[in-house]
Amino acid sequence: MQTLVAYVENKPGVLNRVSSLxxxxxxxxxxxxVGPTDNQEIARMTIVAHTDERGAHRLEASLxxxxxxxxxENVSERPLLERDLAMIKVTADQTSRPHLMELIKVFRAxxxxxxxxxxxxEVSGTVDKIDGLLEVLRPFGVLEMVRSGRxxxxxxxxxxxxxxxxxxxxxxxxx
Amino acid sequence: xxxxxxxxxxxxxTQLGTKHVFGYPGGAILPIYDALGKSKxxxxxxxxxxxxxxxxxxxxxxxxxxxxxxxxxxxxxxxxVTGIATAMLDSSPVVCITGQVSSKLLGSDAFQEVDITGIxxxxxxxxxxxxxxxxxxxxxREAFVIxxxxxxxxxxxxxxxxxxxxxxxxxxxxxxxxxxxxxxxxKYDKVEFERAIDLLxxxxxxxxxxxxxxxxxxxxxxxxxxxxxxxIPVAMTLLGIxxxxxxxxxxxxxxxxxxxxxxxxxxxxxxxxIAVGMRFDDRVTxxxxxxxxxxxxxxxxxxxxxxxxxxxxxSALVGDAREILEAVLPxxxxxxxxxxxxxxxELKGDSAVRDIQGLPDNGHLYAAHVINDLWKETKGEAIVxxxxxxxxxxxxxxxxxxxxxxxxxxxxLGTMGFATPAAIGAKFAKPDADVWVVVGDGGFQMTxxxxxxIVQEKIKINIAxxxxxxxxxxxxxxxxxxxxxxxxxxxxxxxxAALANAFGIRGERITARGDVAPTIRAARESKEPFLIxxxxxxxxxxxxMVPAGGALHEMIRRPxxxxxxxxAQEL
Numbered sequence: 001m002q003t004l005v006a007y008v009e010n011k012p013g014v015l016n017r018v019s020s021l022x023x024x025x026x027x028x029x030x031x032x033x034v035g036p037t038d039n040q041e042i043a044r045m046t047i048v049a050h051t052d053e054r055g056a057h058r059l060e061a062s063l064x065x066x067x068x069x070x071x072x073e074n075v076s077e078r079p080l081l082e083r084d085l086a087m088i089k090v091t092a093d094q095t096s097r098p099h100l101m102e103l104i105k106v107f108r109a110x111x112x113x114x115x116x117x118x119x120x121x122e123v124s125g126t127v128d129k130i131d132g133l134l135e136v137l138r139p140f141g142v143l144e145m146v147r148s149g150r151x152x153x154x155x156x157x158x159x160x161x162x163x164x165x166x167x168x169x170x171x172x173x174x175x
Numbered sequence: 176x177x178x179x180x181x182x183x184x185x186x187x188x189t190q191l192g193t194k195h196v197f198g199y200p201g202g203a204i205l206p207i208y209d210a211l212g213k214s215k216x217x218x219x220x221x222x223x224x225x226x227x228x229x230x231x232x233x234x235x236x237x238x239x240x241x242x243x244x245x246x247x248x249x250x251x252x253x254x255x256v257t258g259i260a261t262a263m264l265d266s267s268p269v270v271c272i273t274g275q276v277s278s279k280l281l282g283s284d285a286f287q288e289v290d291i292t293g294i295x296x297x298x299x300x301x302x303x304x305x306x307x308x309x310x311x312x313x314x315x316r317e318a319f320v321i322x323x324x325x326x327x328x329x330x331x332x333x334x335x336x337x338x339x340x341x342x343x344x345x346x347x348x349x350x351x352x353x354x355x356x357x358x359x360x361x362k363y364d365k366v367e368f369e370r371a372i373d374l375l376x377x378x379x380x381x382x383x384x385x386x387x388x389x390x391x392x393x394x395x396x397x398x399x400x401x402x403x404x405x406x407i408p409v410a411m412t413l414l415g416i417x418x419x420x421x422x423x424x425x426x427x428x429x430x431x432x433x434x435x436x437x438x439x440x441x442x443x444x445x446x447x448x449i450a451v452g453m454r455f456d457d458r459v460t461x462x463x464x465x466x467x468x469x470x471x472x473x474x475x476x477x478x479x480x481x482x483x484x485x486x487x488x489x490s491a492l493v494g495d496a497r498e499i500l501e502a503v504l505p506x507x508x509x510x511x512x513x514x515x516x517x518x519x520x521e522l523k524g525d526s527a528v529r530d531i532q533g534l535p536d537n538g539h540l541y542a543a544h545v546i547n548d549l550w551k552e553t554k555g556e557a558i559v560x561x562x563x564x565x566x567x568x569x570x571x572x573x574x575x576x577x578x579x580x581x582x583x584x585x586x587x588l589g590t591m592g593f594a595t596p597a598a599i600g601a602k603f604a605k606p607d608a609d610v611w612v613v614v615g616d617g618g619f620q621m622t623x624x625x626x627x628x629i630v631q632e633k634i635k636i637n638i639a640x641x642x643x644x645x646x647x648x649x650x651x652x653x654x655x656x657x658x659x660x661x662x663x664x665x666x667x668x669x670x671x672a673a674l675a676n677a678f679g680i681r682g683e684r685i686t687a688r689g690d691v692a693p694t695i696r697a698a699r700e701s702k703e704p705f706l707i708x709x710x711x712x713x714x715x716x717x718x719x720m721v722p723a724g725g726a727l728h729e730m731i732r733r734p735x736x737x738x739x740x741x742x743a744q745e746l
Contacts, residue, residue: 009355017296024297054483061480064357067301067321071358163358 001030002049002056002076003152007162009068010036010043017066018045027051027059031084031149042070042162046152053077070163079155085124085148087112088134091141092119100140107133118143176346180308181206181339184272185214187315190347193243195603197221197230201247203287204274206339219603219632222624224251226596228258228329229622231269233600236583237558237608239390240268241322242600247274249287252333253294257590260298262329264587265414266391268322269329270315277337278306292333300328308341312350320352326478327391360479362494371473371490372506378447378471380515381407384430384459387414387586388452388477390579394497395419398451401500404507408519410438412453413571414586421555421575427519431459432721433568436730437522439721443728444518445470452476452496455485456587461727475499539712542566542641544688546573549611549639552695557609558583558601562594562618564648566641568717570613592621595638599625602634609637609699616642616668626678629704637698638706640671643713651716655731675706682706 008014015034022029031048049059056074063072092100104111104121107129113120123133127150134142154160178186184207197219200208211218221227224246231242246255252273262269276285292302301321305314311334318330389398395418402409402425409419410430419426428435430442442448448470460466463485472488475496482491492499546569555575560583561567567584576582583601585593594614602610619640629636650664675682681703685694698705719730
């Protein structure tokens with residue numbers, strides 16, 4: 001599994017270009033998240049792809065060839081923080097509820113909705129942690145689940161910022 | 176100045192230096208055609224939109240500038256697809272302008288509506304829909320920049336009918352391109368550069384692989400200096416032909432599936448390959464596991480995604496070929512490489528005669544004869560535009576090009592039907608050049624409707640049909656790999672000379688070798704377009720041949736046959 005971070009133009013069709021490119025290279029995307037940045041014209045993507053280092057290099061270089069992709073970087077080999085967010089609706093009646101609450105504490109999940117026969121949990125963390133929670137919740141009855149897909153950031157001083165846009169007056173400002 | 180979006184299209188193109196537009200009108204692009212009529216642009220009416228894209232492509236390849244094609248929405252746009260993909264695979268700067276239904280109708284399956292930007296996304300360098308007249312000028316200017324910069328490629332601009340009809344203020348200068356600011360990567364790292372120099376100066380059996388990128392970057396002069404300062408032999412890719420003169424003793428000829436045997440052997444025996452502006456296509460490498468095993472590799476290439484794609488290299492210099500060669504040149508130590516060059520000459524001595532000119536003297540006309548005579552009659556100075564297949568490989572083997580942009584051919588996509596329209600484009604780019612179409616009887620029938628375009632535009636083009644009654648290259652594969660089961664390759668054709676006459680073009684049919692040169696001369700002397708139907712040996716094959724996926728040095732060679740003395744002596 002390889003993780004790439006990309007800054008792209010925030011406009012229609014760009015997501016299509018990125019996913020179409022992965023398809024063309026026969027690379028299966030495991031997770032792709034897009035969100036805004038400080039600059040409303042730029043969006044940041046985290047792409048997790050089923051491929052090897054060579055495939056990730058091709059994806060990175062091919063992405064960066066796209067006019068609308070400002071920067072693409074394979075960060076798989078760098079010290080990295082990756083997070084996934086999940087909401088899980090699980091069956092919870094009078095008898096199972098106490099057991100559930102213990103598990104929730106161990107996994108540092110939060111209860112964000114309480115209904116007579118179910119709870120919705122919110123949990124964030126690594127994919128492994130969420131997979132782990134899901135495994136122990138399954139016997140209780142997982143009714144519905146949604147995961148955000150991974151977001152990633154390199155640790156410490158290793159910065160991945162959008163390219164600098166020269167302003168009309170010649171001064172350089174961060175995009 | 177207030178103009179309509181349609182007028183802005185024509186004004187912007189004119190101010191960008193465009194003189195010719197190849198296209199076909201229709202409902203959704205009518206406003207632009209109306210404006211075209213009032214502009215200084217010369218519009219060439221094609222007979223099929225595929226032809227328009229090939230013409231723009233041929234124009235771009237022969238001139239080095241941007242070719243422009245136009246079509247209406249829906250079927251007009253989809254007919255362009257093959258031509259766009261052809262330009263994409265061969266990195267040709269083509270700008271396609273398509274009409275689109277009004278923005279209010281987008282997505283409604285309106286008459287002749289098709290999502291052409293969606294369709295062409297993977298086969299364009301970039302594409303964009305314009306829905307406001309205010310965006311027309313800037314978008315077209317950006318399309319020209321994108322098409323030509325870095326590794327060139329086709330750009331499609333889809334303009335809705337309401338954007339063509341609306342009026343807005345037009346100012347060329349104010350519509351300067353505003354392309355996204357991208358991260359600038361360091362061109363190449365110092366370590367890679369120094370490693371390349373070390374490899375270069377320590378190699379005993381170096382070989383240069385010269386590709387299309389040399390011409391794209393205009394690196395011919397510095398490349399020549401580089402070759403001679405290191406005294407390094409050069410092998411050409413199909414699209415690289417012309418980048419380095421065939422007459423130079425260091426030019427070995429074409430490599431790959433139908434490359435000269437000595438070239439492929441030299442690649443396999445080299446201890447260093449210096450690839451310049453080429454992409455190690457599978458038709459060039461054969462089986463990657465056995466490809467140039469003893470060689471270290473330096474890759475000079477502008478497209479970072481090509482590095483280590485097919486062949487793992489020891490030093491990658493990413494950037495413009497001319498800039499990199501200029502940086503490398505002062506560090507190259509002159510060496511004679513006498514043993515290596517002598518060895519290659521030895522390899523060549525034998526196979527040159529056997530494979531290239533060893534055709535049986537049985538009274539039949541061979542395609543090789545035709546190409547060889549064409550080369551001699553035109554002194555190697557014509558612009559030859561080929562289609563795809565056997566005739567294309569024979570052209571590459573027998574026509575010796577000394578100047579850049581004199582061979583125009585569909586390499587990467589291998590598009591049949593390319594030659595005739597692309598030659599029309601090339602003729603508009605180089606009106607004084609002697610332009611020859613070399614085409615098979617199969618490919619010619621795919622786009623022969625463009626003969627009418629030649630007549631309507633009153634341009635002088637010569638057409639040589641290498642007519643063997645088969646889809647020759649496919650037949651050859653069937654002969655070698657499918658036990659001669661010629662399924663769907665025998666081909667009935669019209670009487671091409673009579674067909675030419677019907678279009679108002681002079682046509683001749685040639686069956687004897689002795690008539691080849693005089694007819695080529697007659698065609699060249701004529702001021703009118705001229706078509707020659709060369710009836711050549713039907714079951715001749717292109718040799719040598721590396722079977723697809725086979726090792727580069729394991730070639731199928733021409734079966735032994737009595738040598739033709741006269742031909743052999745001409746080498």
